[in-house]
Amino acid sequence: MLILSCPSKLWMLEEMLRKCLPQALVVHGTVMNINRGNPAGYEVIVDSWPKFKAVLTRPRREVALDNSDLYANVYTAFYHDFDVYRSVILDTDVINWAQTFRIQGNQDGVYQVSQNAAAIKKVQLSATFYITYLHPNPNKLAVHQLDPGFTLSTLNASHVQLLNETWPYGGNEQSRRFLANMVQYFFSACILDPDGQPISWSVMDPLGAMGHGYTLPAHRRKHYLAVAGRSLAMKAHAAGYPIYGHVALDNFHMQGINERRGYQKLSELCHICSIHPEI
Ligand SMILES: CC(C)(COP(=O)(O)OP(=O)(O)OC[C@H]1O[C@@H](n2cnc3c(N)ncnc32)[C@H](O)[C@@H]1OP(=O)(O)O)[C@@H](O)C(=O)NCCC(=O)NCCS
Structure with missing residues (x-):
């Protein structure tokens, strides 16, 4: 050993x-x-x-x-x-x-x-x-325009509390520490509303996976995750990372999103x- x-x-x-x-x-x-x-x-x-x-x-x-x-x-x-x-x-x-x-x-x-x-x-x-999804070529991810007033940005320490409150596996001090570490050190992308508050985001985890995709309920289905996810994927791709992530077996909505965006499903589960x- x-x-x-x-x-x-x-x-x-x-x-x-x-x-x-x-x-x-x-x-x-x-x-x-x-x-x-x-x-x-x-x-x-x-x-x-x-x-x-x-x-x-x-x-x-x-x-x-x-x-x-x-x-x-x-x-x-x-x-x-x-x-x-x-x-x-x-x-x-x-x-x-x-x-x-x-x-x-x-x-x-x-x-x-x-x-x-x-x-x-x-x-x-x-x-x-x-289910693990891998994107063969993130350059092919669709480009969407943001509504006026909304901007593409990156996560920072002031956003960690919101991430922790909204993460289904979070809400405790250990998850807050974990998220704070990711936000500080790994690639991330988020959409800010006109008041500068994040409404949609995704961040790379310590295993190099694109994770924590989330959009606040009031802002869903406006392609905010598509914009944040593409931005994160492009940064990670430029740095040489394979573009992959995992989706729960019962999260059919996210599975559909990934498949329409060209992600390929691995035959082996994670x-x-x-x-x-x-x-
Ligand atoms: C999954 C989630 C992040 C998507 O965020 P979003 O900002 O709404 O996503 P987008 O707007 O970029 O994409 C929504 C997709 O749903 C489609 N859609 C729109 N209306 C729909 C409807 N009524 N039913 C199903 N799909 C619909 C859109 O067409 C779009 O697909 P397309 O890109 O092929 O056009 C969001 O629903 C969420 O936060 N869910 C809870 C957390 C979660 O499941 N995270 C993923 C963990 S792996």
Whole structure:
């Protein structure tokens, strides 16, 4: 087991993972962010180098200080060899089982091994599955004009409270910290109303996904997300990121929007496994 900390190896890993897209999307996106300043404070673990069979990203110990923080304690996983991946998770100390954490990946084995771990390590597992969408060419996203008085901008610290209040998975201090970190360090786009208040937005997450798409109910279906989403996608695309995001299985409205905008649905779902140590 190796912690890959040498910058040249991490750049090499990014290139290797790029050849494993789309299955490796979440690990690749995380490694891209690690290689560009690592604002979320993650690190990379491989079973061997350079011919790795399993790769994980995890928060550094000094970042994962709060054992109950499901927003900060995020692992991502990709493997070439299921048995090696299983062994990395179950037979080494790569995972801190005393913590609540999420592990995310687009391969079925990520869920299977989490199920095994729940039984063996006596932890609780709740798994959620999302559809992952990838845009092959964001230059083709439609251009829409904003109504007079509305402007395209980027999110800042003064908007975090609104994001936290409106995010279905937010509303607490840990989610506020997580959103504040994203708004400060990652690409974002928003539409401001004539009073300068955000009414629609999207922001990249630490895994390189385009996320948190939201439009205030009074302003929906006026292509505000289309404008904010396109702006975010173009910034990320210019910086070399694949343009991808996840949508809940029951969010048919957003699935329709993505499909009409040319996003392609991956055959593998994104598995988000949340692990809770038994109390
Ligand atoms: C999903 C959401 C962000 C969309 O924001 P929005 O600003 O309304 O989106 P847009 O105006 O850019 O696009 C709306 C689409 O719905 C279409 N639409 C308009 N009226 C519609 C109707 N009555 N029924 C279904 N679709 C309709 C529009 O034509 C447009 O599609 P098009 O681009 O193909 O023309 C917004 O509904 C929202 O905040 N929902 C809750 C949070 C959420 O689900 N976020 C996504 C998480 S992955």
